[in-house]
Amino acid sequence: MSFLRVLVLWALHRVALIVFCLWAQAGLLGQSFSLEQVMSYPFPSGLVAASEVPRIAWVFNESGRRNVYVARGPRFELRQLTHYEGDSGQALSNLRISPDGQWVVYIHGGDFGSNWDDELPVNPHSLPEPPEVELWVIPFEGGTPRSLGLGIQPAISPDSRQLAFVRDGQIWVAPLDGHAAPRKLFYARGRNDSPVWSPDSRMLAFRSDRSDRAFIGLWVGEGKPLRWLDPSFDRDETPRWSPDGEEIVFVRRPGRGGAPDSILAQRHWPWEIRIASVASGQSRLLWKAPKTLRGSYPTTHGRTNLHWASTERIVFLSYHDGWPHLYSISPKGGEPQCLTPGPYMCEYISLSADGHYLYCAANTGPDPLDIDRRHVLQVAVDGSGVRVLTAGKGIEWAPVALADGGSVALISATATRPPLPAVYDLMEGRLRLLGQSLIPQDFPQDQLVTPTQVVFAAPDGTPVHGTLFLPKGASEEAPRPAVVYVHGGPPRQMLLGWHYSSYYSNAYAVNQYLTSLGFVVLSVNYRLGIGYGYEFHHPPRASWRGCSEYQDIEAAGRWLAALPFVDSQRVGIYGGSYGGYLTAMALARNSNVFAAGVDIHGVHDRSVGRVGRWLYPDRYERPPDAEVAARVAWESSPVAYMAQWRSPVLVVHGDDDRNVPFSQSTDLVQRLRKWNVPHETLVITDDTHHFMRFAHQLRVNRAIVAFLTKHLMEEH
Secondary structure, X not given: OOHHHHHHHHHHHHHHHHHHHHHHHHXXXXXXXXXXXXXXXXXXXXXXXXXXXXXXXXEEEEOOEEEEEEEEOOOOOOEEOOOOOXXXXXXXXXXXXXXXOOEEEEEEOOOOOOOOOOOOOOOOOOOOOOOOOEEEEEEOOOOOOEEEEOOEEEEEOOOOOEEEEEEOOXXXXXXXXXXXXXXXXXXXXXXXXXXXXXXXXXXXXXXXXXXXXXXXXXXXXXXXOOEEOOOOOEEEXXXXXXXXXXXXXXXXXXXXXXXXXXXXXXXXXXOEEEEEEOOOOOEEEEEEOOOOOOOOOOOOOOOOOOEEOOOOOEEEEEOOOOOOEEEEEOOOOOOOEEOOOOOOOEEEEEEOOOOOEEEEEEOOOOOHHHHHOOEEEEEEOOOOOEEEOOOOOOEEEEEEEOOOOOEEEEEEEOOOOXXXXXXXXXXXXXXXXXXXXXXXXXXXXXXXXXXXXXXXXXXXXXXXXXXXXXXXXXXXXXXXXXXXXXXXXXXXXXXXXXXXXXXXXXXXXXXXXXXXXXXXXXXXXXXXXXXXXXXXXXXXOOHHHOOOOHHHHHHXXXXXXXXXXXXXXXXXXXXXXXXXXXXXXXXXXXOOOOOEEEEEOOOOOOOOOOHHHHHOOOOOOOOOOHHHHHHHHHHOOHHHHHHHOOOOEEEEEEOOOOOOOOHHHHHHHHXXXXXXXXXXXXXXXXXOOOOOOHHHHHHHHHHHHHHHHHHHOOOO
């Protein structure tokens, strides 16, 4: 045998051995798909429906390529309406469709969902000139979109002829058909927003925010003075017209000011519902929330969700019985009727065009596990009953009734299938999915795991829900590494399937990928989150008032470490935003539990922006517990525990973050250096909290996986 032949055979043997080892490792760990594949799903958002014809529109984000899609009944075949190309980093949001279904309006650009500066341009490509944030209109049948310039909060008139919107704190209007340029409707002091057309499209209600107070204003015609509905020393909001256009219902909250009260004590945040006469401007009290903690102004999705449903009923959401429930009340007054009794919450609420039904997403159904899901409910406004439309093991949200009266559009997902728009037939009880062909052929749907609901106790006895991702065969093999995932918000709830938020849908994909690598992953629904009642959502001594929620995170790590198939020395943690804060807290306070972690745009010093305001206000008085509150806020901060931080950490932040100041991570990194804590960093320049470029999100996800793998899975 020649030397060359021997060399070739040896090389082939080595290649075969390497391939076999890689195959064996992949089989052992269960990995059979890439991170890019599990992130490749199209994510739908902004689903809207026309009120007069069965037409719907939504936005699909396909790996950073965002476009508006539409469909019309009865066939509901999807059609791409806009044709933006590439991973531009520019959001499409504030989607609207005209009542007659002829026009679609949207905003291109910005970062709506931020805590500040959401209207400003986003420039994640670092272009010499940032893209504009513009309001666009396009015919439903297709064509070239037309820019209306800067504008937010678009409101289409009931006659489908005009568009009102906000620009520079003033209300503007433009014709939908483009026969004239946009114009300022009027000038009013303050920041004016929330435009709402009257039923006959002749008048416009709006809110005028003037810092310590806010008024409900009325534009009643060209050249006529504005009217103000019962102006007071309070903050009025959410104007809603009566069906006959003669009255407006709105929410009133107290104005800012008064003697400083305790900072650390929990208190009732009052609110009431009032009805004003359009002709006289005078208002009367319709309902006042109970003066209890539970009766405080609601903070779940849509807040009060106020609607004037019909001539006989006004509907709203309140937390006063311990759950975010829907209520109905007569415009004449009386006691409100709870429409959705039971231990569950309602969110993503819409009203049918005829005013007979509310549709919402709720964590209820025939399965006890539904508390960690979302299903669509049909709720009769007259109180005649609630119907769970989409019972089962799926996740459904964002319902909107269609004009045909027999169907509801919504978004649907499962534990393995990513979210898709769908139409539910009310008569047949059948769900028709839209856009399945857009899911890439190599998306690993059949290889994803179904997470399991787990419940464990915090040190104070509070039951804490989590979703556990187990690699196949995990319980039968040697102990393996594990990771605790901590969501942000904190008013969020992670579910037994794909999430309705793009931010947490991304986290779900990462958790699935980590599981495919062999990690056991526990996503923990800590207190301050939604879905488990008022006391869980608003616990005492939480957040900067004492961080009582941290005990849920520590309990999650210890519970995970105690599993027989988990290596207790290789438990990591990661999370973003508020999850980044709690990740840093875990690493700082319990390096003995958490061996490594990834802190993504977290908050690290809870005293910043508070202590000066409490201790040195621009007034003689200050809160009676200012000194104690300042100390508690500091002790609720990860940076207060730097001396005991030992575990390595990866710190990630986008430097155009509009939810958490980038300086929070800059400060932390300097402290990590001083205390010689092992750390790595990743800065995403010119991108926001939501990583608007898909390439940036992919880069962050790769960094998360690489860091956790390096410190928890590789041999050291």
